[in-house]
Amino acid sequence: MELPNLLSHLAGIQIDRVQLVGAGVRIDAHPVAVSAACPVCGQRSTRVHSRYQRRLSDFSIGGREVLIRVTVRRFFCAASACSRKIFTERLEQVTTVYGRRTMLAAQLLESLGLALGGQVPASQRPSPCRSTAPP
Ligand SMILES: [Zn+2]
Numbered sequence: 001m002e003l004p005n006l007l008s009h010l011a012g013i014q015i016d017r018v019q020l021v022g023a024g025v026r027i028d029a030h031p032v033a034v035s036a037a038c039p040v041c042g043q044r045s046t047r048v049h050s051r052y053q054r055r056l057s058d059f060s061i062g063g064r065e066v067l068i069r070v071t072v073r074r075f076f077c078a079a080s081a082c083s084r085k086i087f088t089e090r091l092e093q094v095t096t097v098y099g100r101r102t103m104l105a106a107q108l109l110e111s112l113g114l115a116l117g118g119q120v121p122a123s124q125r126p127s128p129c130r131s132t133a134p135p
Pocket residue numbers: 038039040041042043077078079082083084
């Protein structure tokens with residue numbers, strides 16, 4: 001099996017490096033898109049404001065804990081009338097807006113919890129479209 005097939009749940013990000021760190025595996029990556037859409041107005045932008053790293057836990061590989069460090073960008077919104085001046089690009093194919101796990105890891109954890117007799121509250125089910133606004 002080739003590495004791209006093994007990590008197909010990470011579509012939309014480019015893997016830069018895979019390292020063994022202690023007892024775990026660390027994957028450094030970045031999004032492949034050259035632009036991102038403002039979550040308020042939908043206007044795409046290529047003007048990068050800054051970058052930071054998001055840390056996502058993923059399912060284990062060979063019994064080793066996997067941490068993905070994705071360098072994401074903050075963009076200036078290209079629409080002058082938009083109320084959002086700066087926004088962070090989304091990793092819609094990989095995790096939720098404020099997710100700390102990949103969607104696959106969240107699904108596996110949910111399946112494990114259900115198999116053990118637990119119930120996952122609807123508000124905690126992984127979904128790329130989950131709103132973070134209070135009801
Ligand atoms: Zn905007």
